[in-house]
Amino acid sequence: xxxxxxxxxxxxxxxxxxxxxxxxxxxxxxxxxxxxxxxxxxxxxxxxxxxxxxxxxxxxxxxxxxxxxxxxxxxxxxxxxxxxxxxxxxxxxxxxxxxxxxxxxxxxxxxxxxxxxxxxxxxxxxxxxxxxxxxxxxxxxxxxxxxxxxxxxxxxxxxxxxxxxxxxxxxxxxxxxxxxxxxxxxxxxxxxxxxxxxxxxxxxxxxxxxxxxxxxxxxxxxxxxxxxxxx
Numbered sequence: 001x002x003x004x005x006x007x008x009x010x011x012x013x014x015x016x017x018x019x020x021x022x023x024x025x026x027x028x029x030x031x032x033x034x035x036x037x038x039x040x041x042x043x044x045x046x047x048x049x050x051x052x053x054x055x056x057x058x059x060x061x062x063x064x065x066x067x068x069x070x071x072x073x074x075x076x077x078x079x080x081x082x083x084x085x086x087x088x089x090x091x092x093x094x095x096x097x098x099x100x101x102x103x104x105x106x107x108x109x110x111x112x113x114x115x116x117x118x119x120x121x122x123x124x125x126x127x128x129x130x131x132x133x134x135x136x137x138x139x140x141x142x143x144x145x146x147x148x149x150x151x152x153x154x155x156x157x158x159x160x161x162x163x164x165x166x167x168x169x170x171x172x173x174x175x176x177x178x179x180x181x182x183x184x185x186x187x188x189x190x191x192x193x194x195x196x197x198x199x200x201x202x203x204x205x206x207x208x209x210x211x212x213x214x215x216x217x218x219x220x221x222x223x224x225x226x227x228x229x230x231x
Contacts, residue, residue, distance in 0.1 A: 001026055006047055008054040012152045016145060025141035029128065038131035040067050041074035048076025049123045050149070052116035058153050059119040059216055060161045060207055063169040066126035069134050077122035079189075080112035093189040093198060098221055101202045107223040118219050123149060125172055147172070154181060159214040161207045165189055165198060182210045 001017060003010045016022065032039060041048070064078025068088065073081045079091050087095070087110040098104045116122055125146050130136035150173065153160055160181045164170045166188030176183050186201040187193040208218035 001029075001043075001046070003047060003050065006050040006054070008056055009050045009149075009152075012055070012156070013050075013145075013148065016148050019144075021141045021144055025145075028140050032130065039128050040069060040071075040131060041076050041128070045074070045076035046127050049078070049116065049121060052077065052113065053119060053121045055152065055156060057119040058121045058157055058160060059211060060115075060163065060219060061121045061123060061150065061153060062163045063150075063165070063172060064122070064124040065166075065168050066124055066135055066138065067129045069129045069132055069136075071131070074129070075111075076127070077112055077116055078124045080122060081110035083109050083111045085110060089191045090189045090194075093191065093194040096194075097189070097199055097201065098204055100200070101204045102221060104222045108225070109223070112223070114224055115219065115221070120219060121149075121153065125168070143172075150176070159210070159216060161210055163203055163207070166193065182207075 001022075003013060003017070029039065062078060067074035067076075067078075068081060072085050073088070075082050079088075079094060081088060081091070087107075091110050095104075095106045099106060112120075112122055123146060126135075126137050126140075126142040127146070128137045128142065154176050158180065162173050162176055162181060162183045164173045164183060164185045169188075170185050173183065184201070184203045184206060186198045186203060187196040189198045204219075204221050208221075211218050
């Protein structure tokens with residue numbers, strides 16, 4: 001468990017990786033794997049959100065809960081799935097809102113890698129999950145580590161947009177200084193709640209308007225026709 005491929009984050013997070021709670025988490029994950037349990041995403045992608053989006057590039061943060069728990073889906077970016085995998089329902093609703101808000105055509109894949117490359121930190125609160133057991137790794141320590149990531153972004157970067165969808169994300173981001181950053185809140189894009197206000201929230205256009213107000217290049221939300229291979 002190391003940030004070798006995320007050098008911009010290392011000065012702020014390396015010490016955190018050696019905190020007692022993280023050592024307990026590492027041991028928990030080691031035992032789970034030794035017991036033959038399947039953990040998603042692959043360990044090479046546990047920190048992919050940080051690797052794909054250097055700290056100094058972060059201009060938008062989208063908070064998720066925990067990774068997808070079925071095969072071939074999770075690859076370390078919240079809401080995103082690997083290329084050639086069926087687009088999950090929550091992501092379809094995100095595409096629906098993108099279309100309504102900005103007229104962007106529905107993407108034919110669910111890989112959000114191009115957003116990460118533009119400075120969108122796609123961060124789950126919990127970075128691992130057991131196969132077919134959603135929330136199985138909640139309360140094991142990841143939440144404290146990802147809190148540190150959010151604090152780091154809020155303290156080190158200026159004029160960041162935080163997209164907090166659902167009560168879980170809103171509680172996790174409650175400390176963010178809304179005088180320094182833009183915090184946009186809506187229900188979760190899940191089919192269970194999207195109709196309560198996620199659809200129609202216009203967060204994508206609001207994000208770009210705010211960034212442009214602060215002379216920050218906007219996000220090109222339209223995804224490439226073919227997703228780049230996930231490393």
